[in-house]
Amino acid sequence: MLQTEEIIRLNGIYKRLLSNAGVKLYEGEGKIVGPNEVEVTQLDGTKIFYSAKHILIATGSRAQRPPIPGKELAITSDEALSLDELPKRAVVLGGGYIAVEFASIWRGMGSTVDLCFRKELPLRGFDDEMRAAVARNLEGRGINLHPRTNLKALVKTEEGMKVLTDHGEEIIADVVLFATGRIPNTKRLNLEAVGVELDKIGAVKVDEYSRTNVPSIWAIGDVTNRMNLTPVALMEGTYFAKTVFGGEPCKPDYSNIPCAVFCIPPLSVVGLNEEQAIEKAKGDVLVFTSTFNPMKNTISGRQEKTIMKLVVDAETDKVLGASMCGPDGPEIMQGIAVALKCGATKAQFDSTVGIHPSAAEEFVTMRSVTRRVSKPKTNL
Amino acid sequence: MATALSAPKLTTTFSSSQTLQTLCKRLPNSLSLHSPSSPLSLSTARISLLSRRASFSHRRHFAARAESDNGAEPRRYDFDLFTIGAGSGGVRASRFAANLGASVAICELPFATISSETSGGVGGTCVLRGCVPKKLLVFASKYSHEFEESHGFGWKYEVEPKHDWSVLMANKNAELQRLTGIYKNILKNAGVTLIEGHGKIVDPHTVDVDGKLYSARHILIAVGGRPFIPEIPGSEYAIDSDKALDLPSKPEKIAIVGGGYIALEFAGIFNGLTSDVHVFIRQKKVLRGFDEEVRDFVAEQMSLRGIEFHTEELPQAILKSADGSLTLKTTKGAVEGFSHVMFATGRKPNTKNLGLQEVGIKLTKNGAIEVDEYSRTSVPSIWAVGDVTDRVNLTPVALMEGMALAKTLFANEPTKPDYRAIPSAVFSQPPIGHVGLAEEQAIQEYGDVDIYTENFRPLKATLSGLPDRIFMKIIVCAKTNKVLGLHMCGEDSAEIVQGFAVAVKAGLTKADFDMTVGIHPTSAEALVTMRTPKRKIRNGSPPEVLPN
Numbered sequence: 001m002l003q004t005e006e007i008i009r010l011n012g013i014y015k016r017l018l019s020n021a022g023v024k025l026y027e028g029e030g031k032i033v034g035p036n037e038v039e040v041t042q043l044d045g046t047k048i049f050y051s052a053k054h055i056l057i058a059t060g061s062r063a064q065r066p067p068i069p070g071k072e073l074a075i076t077s078d079e080a081l082s083l084d085e086l087p088k089r090a091v092v093l094g095g096g097y098i099a100v101e102f103a104s105i106w107r108g109m110g111s112t113v114d115l116c117f118r119k120e121l122p123l124r125g126f127d128d129e130m131r132a133a134v135a136r137n138l139e140g141r142g143i144n145l146h147p148r149t150n151l152k153a154l155v156k157t158e159e160g161m162k163v164l165t166d167h168g169e170e171i172i173a174d175v176v177l178f179a180t181g182r183i184p185n186t187k188r189l190n191l192e193a194v195g196v197e198l199d200k201i202g203a204v205k206v207d208e209y210s211r212t213n214v215p216s217i218w219a220i221g222d223v224t225n226r227m228n229l230t231p232v233a234l235m236e237g238t239y240f241a242k243t244v245f246g247g248e249p250c251k252p253d254y255s256n257i258p259c260a261v262f263c264i265p266p267l268s269v270v271g272l273n274e275e276q277a278i279e280k281a282k283g284d285v286l287v288f289t290s291t292f293n294p295m296k297n298t299i300s301g302r303q304e305k306t307i308m309k310l311v312v313d314a315e316t317d318k319v320l321g322a323s324m325c326g327p328d329g330p331e332i333m334q335g336i337a338v339a340l341k342c343g344a345t346k347a348q349f350d351s352t353v354g355i356h357p358s359a360a361e362e363f364v365t366m367r368s369v370t371r372r373v374s375k376p377k378t379n380l
Numbered sequence: 381m382a383t384a385l386s387a388p389k390l391t392t393t394f395s396s397s398q399t400l401q402t403l404c405k406r407l408p409n410s411l412s413l414h415s416p417s418s419p420l421s422l423s424t425a426r427i428s429l430l431s432r433r434a435s436f437s438h439r440r441h442f443a444a445r446a447e448s449d450n451g452a453e454p455r456r457y458d459f460d461l462f463t464i465g466a467g468s469g470g471v472r473a474s475r476f477a478a479n480l481g482a483s484v485a486i487c488e489l490p491f492a493t494i495s496s497e498t499s500g501g502v503g504g505t506c507v508l509r510g511c512v513p514k515k516l517l518v519f520a521s522k523y524s525h526e527f528e529e530s531h532g533f534g535w536k537y538e539v540e541p542k543h544d545w546s547v548l549m550a551n552k553n554a555e556l557q558r559l560t561g562i563y564k565n566i567l568k569n570a571g572v573t574l575i576e577g578h579g580k581i582v583d584p585h586t587v588d589v590d591g592k593l594y595s596a597r598h599i600l601i602a603v604g605g606r607p608f609i610p611e612i613p614g615s616e617y618a619i620d621s622d623k624a625l626d627l628p629s630k631p632e633k634i635a636i637v638g639g640g641y642i643a644l645e646f647a648g649i650f651n652g653l654t655s656d657v658h659v660f661i662r663q664k665k666v667l668r669g670f671d672e673e674v675r676d677f678v679a680e681q682m683s684l685r686g687i688e689f690h691t692e693e694l695p696q697a698i699l700k701s702a703d704g705s706l707t708l709k710t711t712k713g714a715v716e717g718f719s720h721v722m723f724a725t726g727r728k729p730n731t732k733n734l735g736l737q738e739v740g741i742k743l744t745k746n747g748a749i750e751v752d753e754y755s756r757t758s759v760p761s762i763w764a765v766g767d768v769t770d771r772v773n774l775t776p777v778a779l780m781e782g783m784a785l786a787k788t789l790f791a792n793e794p795t796k797p798d799y800r801a802i803p804s805a806v807f808s809q810p811p812i813g814h815v816g817l818a819e820e821q822a823i824q825e826y827g828d829v830d831i832y833t834e835n836f837r838p839l840k841a842t843l844s845g846l847p848d849r850i851f852m853k854i855i856v857c858a859k860t861n862k863v864l865g866l867h868m869c870g871e872d873s874a875e876i877v878q879g880f881a882v883a884v885k886a887g888l889t890k891a892d893f894d895m896t897v898g899i900h901p902t903s904a905e906a907l908v909t910m911r912t913p914k915r916k917i918r919n920g921s922p923p924e925v926l927p928n
Contacts, residue, residue: 002533106711145871229900230895231898231899235897259899260902272858295516297557298558322432330899330902330904334899334902334907335879335882336875338882342883344883352885353774355874356776357515
C-alpha cells in the first residue's frame, strides 16, 4: 500500500535526521530508574543502562478505549489508519477532531457513517458558530449525526456489529471507531519509583521550562498534555534544547497557536474564539463574519457555505481571533496567524489589498460589523 | 443615504480637516469640491450649507476662490457623480459615494461576453471577461490533474472521465448572468441610477449617453481596458482572452502568444482540458518582472504537465490552410496544425471615443489616463480609476482606488490609495502567489538581504506520484530583519499568500514569522519554519551560499 511505503520512507528520514545530528538511536523500551539513569530493554530482551545528565520524557500518548461492553470489538485511530478494507458502514464514537476527521474520510470514500458524540455539537472548546458550521457540513455530506449520544454496548452478530446507543437506537456497523480521547503514555516508565509527579490523567507535570519536579528530568509533547499538536511539541523540544544546552532559558509561548481540524471541509482557528474573547476583553468585542458559497460551488451545485470570522477588541482594534470553516481553511490561516501573533489590528487587516479571486481575501475585506457584543454587566 | 441630519457632522470635519485644506490649496482651478450649489437635492444641500458658513475665515477663503472662478451663480447638476463604466472601480466608487449621500449615476454598455466599442456589461472585465470566468475555467481544467492524482490514492475507474465543453460554457455563462444581475442590484440598492449606453464626455461637467445629456459635479472614468492584438498578417484569425473564455468548442491545438499572466493562465486552462498547448514568448523566460526563481520554477512545472514553450520566438504571420487549421509563422520558423491562435500580448486602456481629447484630459504615453495620487485627471472635475489609468491593474486595486475616491469626494477624507505591498496571484497551474519585492528588486533597493527558499514535494504528491513540487521564498532585509518579499509557486499559493500579505504590509520581521507556530500538516507551515538562509547577499560581495 502506498501509504505504508510512505510511512516507512518518512520513518527512514527521521532515523537519518538523528544520525546526521550525531544522536545515538537505541531501539527498545525505555524506563527511568534514577534521576540520571535510564534502562533500555532491547528487542532481544537484554537490558542496558545508560546514565545521563538530563533525561527527557517524550513518550506521547495513545488512544483510549472507554469502558463500554464489547469494547474489544471496536478499533482506535491506530487501526483505522491501517484497515485492510474500507468499512461499508462505520460508527464513530467521539466529538473531537479525530472523530470528525475519520467520519469525513470514510464518508468521502463512500461509507455510511454514523457519528455519535456526547455534547450538542462536535468539537467542544472551539468557537460555537464554527462548531455549528462543522456539524452542518458533516450532515450536508451525508454523515448521520447523533448528538447527546453515548454508546451502551457493542454486540457481534452475523450481519456485523450491533451498536446500541443510550437513546435506544441500534446501528449495524462493520467498524466501530472509538475516538474519545488519548491518554499520556506514562504507565511503564517507572515514574512513581523515581518520584516524578503526574496529574490525575497520568500526564507528566512540568513547569514553564518543561522541567518535572525532579531537576534532571524533563518532559515535552503529548505526554505533558499541554497543547497536543505536532508544531507545539516541536516548539517545546526546541525551547528545551535551548534552555538546557543553549544557555538561554526560554519558555514556549502558547498564545495564538493556530490549528486545524481536517474534516471536510476543514476548520482552522487561531487566537481566541468568540466566547473566549467576550470573556477576556476589557470592553466590547466586534464580530465580523463572512458567509458565502465558494465560487467553485456555484458551478458544481454543491450547497455548502464557507464561514470566516474575525473577533476584534473594540477598544484596541486588535484582532483577538480568526477562524474559518471551508475549503483551504488551514492553508489560509497560517499567514493570518503570523499577523495575529504580532498583534495586528483590524485596520492593518483592512489596509491589506486582497488577492482576487480567492476565499482568503474575505479576511481583508470584512467591512461591516456583524455584531457588537458588550461585556455582560456583573451584579455587585 | 445621508440626510440633512448628517450635515453638521460633515461640515465640522470639513472645517477641521487640515489635509483637505491642503488638498484644496493645491488644486489648480475651481474647487469643485466646494462649489456652492442649489439646495435642490438633499446631497447637494450639504455643500450649500458649507458655503453659508462663511464665517470661518478659511471657509470664506474657499468660497471666495470658487466664486471668483465660475462667476456668481451656484451651478445645478443632475448628479454629484457620474461614472462611465460599471466595472470593479466604477461600481465601488459609485456605490460608496451613494452610501455617503451623493447622488450618483453610472452608465455601461450593454452586456456581451465579448467586449467591443459597443458592448460591455455591468460587472466589467473582472466579472464578465476576467477574474471570474478565468477562475471557473481554471477549476474546470484542474480536474484532469486531480483524476491523475487520484489513482495513487486508490481510485479506479474503467474509463477516464471525459469533458463536455458545452456544459462548462453554459454553466459559466449562466453564472455570469447571475453575477451581472447581482451587480445591478448592488447599484440599485445603493440608489445609484444605472443608464445603459455609451458614455462620452462633452465638457468638464457633462456626459452624453447615446444622445442624452447629463450634468454632474464630478465625472469618473472607469472604462477599463481591452485585449490588444498586434497587427500582423493574418491577425484576423487570432483570438483574444475575451474570445478564449467563450469558445464554442475545445481548441484541439492552440498557440498562445505571450509570456504574461494571462498567457500562462490560459495555457494551464487549455492544457488541463487536454488541448495541445504551445506558448510563444518574446523573452527568454515567462513572467517578466517576477522573481527569477519563480519564473524558472513555474515554467518547469508547466512543461512537466505537457505545455511546450517556444522562447525568444516572435510571431510574424498567421496563415490559414485549406483544411482550416492555422500555421503560426515566427522568427524561428513555422508551427502548423493549430485550431486556434491566441494573442495574450497585453491590454490597452479604453480611451477611444470618450471625448477625452476634446475636454483636455491628458493621457500617458501608453494611452492611459493620467491621474494624480487622488485619481484626479488634468481636468479638476474629472477623475479616473482602474485599468484605464494603468496603475496596478488588479480588481482589488480598482476597488481600493474607487473607495478612496468616494471618501475623497464625499466623506471629507482625502484618501490616497496605498500601493505598498500589494499581493497578487497568477492562476497558472501550479499557481503563483506573491507580495512585496522580488529578489532582484530587493537587492537593488536594500543592498544586504538574506534569501530563504524551500523547494519540496507536497504531501499529496508523495502518494499521487506526480512530479508536482512547491517553491517558496522569503526575502529578508539583513539590517532590519523585515520581510521584504514573499513568493510561492505551487498548489494553493493564492490562498496561502493572502494572510502573509497582512504580515508583510504590517512590516513584520522574519523573527515574527518564525515565532508563529505552524499549522500541521499544511504546505503553508513551511513559510514559518525556514530556519537557514539559502544565501546571504552582501552588497559588493558575491552572495554567500550557505551549506545545506
